[in-house]
Amino acid sequence: MKVTVGKGSCGIAAGAGEIFSLLEQESASPIVTGCIGMCYLEPIVNVIGDDGKMQIFVNVDETAAREILKLSRGETNEADKYAIKKEDLDALDSQHRIALVNCGIIDPENIDEYIARQGYEAAKKCITQLSPDQVIDVIKVSGLSGRGGAGFPTWFKWKAAKDARPGPDGKKYVICNADEGDPGAFMDRAVIEGDPHALIEGMMIAARAIGSDEGVVYVRAEYPLAITRLEHALTQAREKGMLGKNIFGSNFSFDMRIKAGAGAFVCGEETALIASLEGERGMPRLKPPFPAQKGFWQKPSNINNVETYANVPWILREGGEAFSALGTENSKGTKVFALTGKIAKGGLIEIPMGKTIKDVVYGVGGGIKGGKAFKAVQMGGPSGGCIPAALEDTMIDYKTLGATGAIMGSGGMVVMDETTCMVDMARFFLDFTCKESCGKCTHCRIGNRRMLEVLERICAGDGKEGDVELLSDLAVQVKEASLCGLGQTSPNPVLTTIRYFREEYDDHILRKKCTAKSCKPLLTFTINDKCIGCTLCKKKCPSDCITGKVKEKHEIVQADCVKCGKCKEVCKFDAVSVD
Amino acid sequence: MGCSCTDKKVWQFSDPTIDPSLMEGTFEKYAGSPGTLIPILQKAQDLYGYLPFDLLAYIAHRTGIQPAKVMGVVTFYTQFRTKPIGKNLILLCQGTACHVNGSADIEEAIRDHLQVEEGEITENGLFTYNNVACLGCCSLAPVIMIGQKFYGNLTKESVVDVLKKLEQEEGAQ
Ligand SMILES: Cc1cc2nc3c(=O)[nH]c(=O)nc-3n(C[C@H](O)[C@H](O)[C@H](O)COP(=O)(O)O)c2cc1C
Ligand code: FES
Numbered sequence: 001m002k003v004t005v006g007k008g009s010c011g012i013a014a015g016a017g018e019i020f021s022l023l024e025q026e027s028a029s030p031i032v033t034g035c036i037g038m039c040y041l042e043p044i045v046n047v048i049g050d051d052g053k054m055q056i057f058v059n060v061d062e063t064a065a066r067e068i069l070k071l072s073r074g075e076t077n078e079a080d081k082y083a084i085k086k087e088d089l090d091a092l093d094s095q096h097r098i099a100l101v102n103c104g105i106i107d108p109e110n111i112d113e114y115i116a117r118q119g120y121e122a123a124k125k126c127i128t129q130l131s132p133d134q135v136i137d138v139i140k141v142s143g144l145s146g147r148g149g150a151g152f153p154t155w156f157k158w159k160a161a162k163d164a165r166p167g168p169d170g171k172k173y174v175i176c177n178a179d180e181g182d183p184g185a186f187m188d189r190a191v192i193e194g195d196p197h198a199l200i201e202g203m204m205i206a207a208r209a210i211g212s213d214e215g216v217v218y219v220r221a222e223y224p225l226a227i228t229r230l231e232h233a234l235t236q237a238r239e240k241g242m243l244g245k246n247i248f249g250s251n252f253s254f255d256m257r258i259k260a261g262a263g264a265f266v267c268g269e270e271t272a273l274i275a276s277l278e279g280e281r282g283m284p285r286l287k288p289p290f291p292a293q294k295g296f297w298q299k300p301s302n303i304n305n306v307e308t309y310a311n312v313p314w315i316l317r318e319g320g321e322a323f324s325a326l327g328t329e330n331s332k333g334t335k336v337f338a339l340t341g342k343i344a345k346g347g348l349i350e351i352p353m354g355k356t357i358k359d360v361v362y363g364v365g366g367g368i369k370g371g372k373a374f375k376a377v378q379m380g381g382p383s384g385g386c387i388p389a390a391l392e393d394t395m396i397d398y399k400t401l402g403a404t405g406a407i408m409g410s411g412g413m414v415v416m417d418e419t420t421c422m423v424d425m426a427r428f429f430l431d432f433t434c435k436e437s438c439g440k441c442t443h444c445r446i447g448n449r450r451m452l453e454v455l456e457r458i459c460a461g462d463g464k465e466g467d468v469e470l471l472s473d474l475a476v477q478v479k480e481a482s483l484c485g486l487g488q489t490s491p492n493p494v495l496t497t498i499r500y501f502r503e504e505y506d507d508h509i510l511r512k513k514c515t516a517k518s519c520k521p522l523l524t525f526t527i528n529d530k531c532i533g534c535t536l537c538k539k540k541c542p543s544d545c546i547t548g549k550v551k552e553k554h555e556i557v558q559a560d561c562v563k564c565g566k567c568k569e570v571c572k573f574d575a576v577s578v579d
Numbered sequence: 580m581g582c583s584c585t586d587k588k589v590w591q592f593s594d595p596t597i598d599p600s601l602m603e604g605t606f607e608k609y610a611g612s613p614g615t616l617i618p619i620l621q622k623a624q625d626l627y628g629y630l631p632f633d634l635l636a637y638i639a640h641r642t643g644i645q646p647a648k649v650m651g652v653v654t655f656y657t658q659f660r661t662k663p664i665g666k667n668l669i670l671l672c673q674g675t676a677c678h679v680n681g682s683a684d685i686e687e688a689i690r691d692h693l694q695v696e697e698g699e700i701t702e703n704g705l706f707t708y709n710n711v712a713c714l715g716c717c718s719l720a721p722v723i724m725i726g727q728k729f730y731g732n733l734t735k736e737s738v739v740d741v742l743k744k745l746e747q748e749e750g751a752q
Contacts, residue, residue, distance in 0.1 A: 010731070013729030186715040282656075348718075
């Protein structure tokens with residue numbers, strides 16, 4: 001009998017640490033695993049019988065943990081109450097896991113568990129049996145494309161780096177982009193925390209293919225647990241001889257190290273990332289030359305995303321055809337999505353390309369939280385766009401998504417309901433890009449700022465006729481005159497919200513209304529007949545604009561109202577209406 | 580001729596708690612390897628909590644990197660701060676998922692409770708809060724992180740409870 005506790009960052013936030021300690025104290029010898037992706041059910045405890053049968057227990061609190069303890073000791077218990085529901089289990093089974101195949105299953109701190117699941121077999125095959133060209137061929141057949149955002153064919157980058165002449169010291173580098181800056185995406189964190197050896201093995205294989213002996217993983221500073229787990233995994237891999245000199249008795253040598261980022265979204269852009277690795281300000285530069293020709297320290301370098309590398313061992317084990325059998329004509333394999341926002345069952349899912357947005361939101365995602373209406377999904381983060389509910393049948397692949405004005409991006413899907421204001425969302429993303437622009441290109445530095453000012457004005461109720469046209473005009477200029485992907489894509493959230501939610505812009509600008517009731521300056525607070533005159537709102541009003549006697553209906557003096565919403569918040573009788 | 584602002588014989592720091600000898604090991608470890616300014620600054624911030632200007636000048640002097648370049652790097656990355664912070668640093672996520680789930684309200688509650696603006700130290704010296712873009716715990720939005728610990732699914736009330744509990748613990752010590 002084996003007891004495992006999901007201890008990814010999200011599980012720990014939900015209280016998995018306490019549950020783990022409790023099981024430990026009761027000498028159940030629990031084992032750590034990473035995140036299985038069902039964040040809404042954390043903390044999750046698995047009990048695996050000697051026959052290999054696994055029982056999953058969810059939302060485990062102290063009482064539940066004690067029942068599970070009884071179960072593990074073979075005593076009578078009521079653990080069944082906490083078992084995962086069938087529908088959730090079905091949602092888990094409906095996924096197809098390649099990048100996440102071990103996440104939440106194995107102990108990320110124990111290399112033997114990874115090896116027991118065919119770990120490092122693919123690397124061994126590549127190093128001892130296949131030539132670099134053969135490795136690249138398998139990746140080519142698989143159709144794997146970059147999971148970091150742009151979706152560029154992986155084999156092509158590997159080939160370019162392989163064919164590039166190394167530096168005079170014979171150096172080439174393999175770099176992993178684990179900067180994961182897109183707010184709302186956390187698949188890279190989950191892979192590193194839950195299955196760090198998959199990343200190491202993927203990078204080893206890339207190194208073998210391009211002829212490199214040194215790897216660097218650039219991890220963002222906000223992921224301390226990921227850094228610790230990866231550090232630990234690297235040590236174990238060195239002890240086992242997976243990293244180091246003459247791996248598997250061959251003449252291939254490879255080792256890698258971690259570089260912690262220092263907080264800058266633009267450092268996710270590959271040339272900025274390289275500048276940052278070299279200790280500089282993370283400013284992107286013009287391409288070409290591409291990193292495959294002149295990268296880290298001007299040497300040929302291959303940069304891929306964490307998820308891209310994590311797919312590689314599976315592909316080399318199962319064959320390129322097995323991967324390309326999944327997905328659509330132009331997008332092969334599976335993709336991990338981070339489902340967040342107003343969704344009932346948020347978490348990480350891995351599904352074959354080609355499912356529809358509806359499949360994801362209503363299937364695995366369980367619909368909208370609190371039974372509200374689905375309004376839009378934001379895909380691709382600050383570079384992406386908002387896809388309206390009307391397009392819920394849109395297929396998720398690179399081409400179809402691109403046609404909507406959004407992008408696949410790194411796989412963040414932030415779901416929005418009727419209470420989310422789309423103008424405010426556009427403002428939110430531009431606020432983000434303005435803060436994160438490195439300042440090199442004038443259009444990105446100043447154009448985005450001007451757009452933000454217009455959007456702030458609209459949200460504050462001071463929008464002018466012609467603002468939407470001004471925004472569209474600026475958007476095109478910023479896109480065309482920026483050097484890197486940040487500026488080239490930063491207007492996308494504005495353009496897509498204008499395209500699909502023009503009505504909402506007009507409501508804000510012409511009718512001074514926010515239908516989602518989210519932009520406070522545009523709201524009117526009034527007291528309705530439910531008021532019993534308890535005086536609470538009057539006491540709490542910061543601008544003393546509520547009048548009325550005890551036990552009589554109160555009134556808000558609109559001219560003095562600062563629209564803070566305090567009255568509505570404190571009212572126990574639902575007597576404050578908002579319009 | 581080099582820049583005169585690092586041309587000092589004796590280094591004195593405006594913050595007397597700064598003991599530059601703690602950095603010796605780090606300077607030694609990275610001596611002669613290029614591109615290591617960021618890890619050196621990270622280490623310094625770990626040790627002293629923040630990076631005051633005179634310390635930056637000292638780092639420039641010891642590494643031979645131009646002070647202007649050191650300053651350029653420090654101001655580029657959000658992780659680096661040139662002002663001291665409270666004992667507990669609260670990272671408040673303002674990422675997309677957290678924004679959609681009401682992180683603005685959480686910020687208001689924190690600000691009301693602590694009576695400080697972003698980046699400032701509370702009167703009792705216990706807290707500073709900073710807005711950040713995403714903590715990678717989006718499924719538990721809205722989220723804050725204090726030290727290495729995450730707190731998720733917060734409400735205006737529960738975030739204040741978290742702060743009060745920490746205040747109590749600190750008071751008990
Ligand atoms: C502003 C900006 C931010 C980016 N952030 C990331 C990131 O956080 N993670 C990532 O893997 N790629 C990011 N990218 C994409 C990288 O530049 C690069 O295309 C990617 O790392 C290549 O790996 P892949 O081919 O495996 O996707 C970003 C690009 C831009 C323009
Ligand atoms: S958006 Fe807040 S943790 Fe990701």
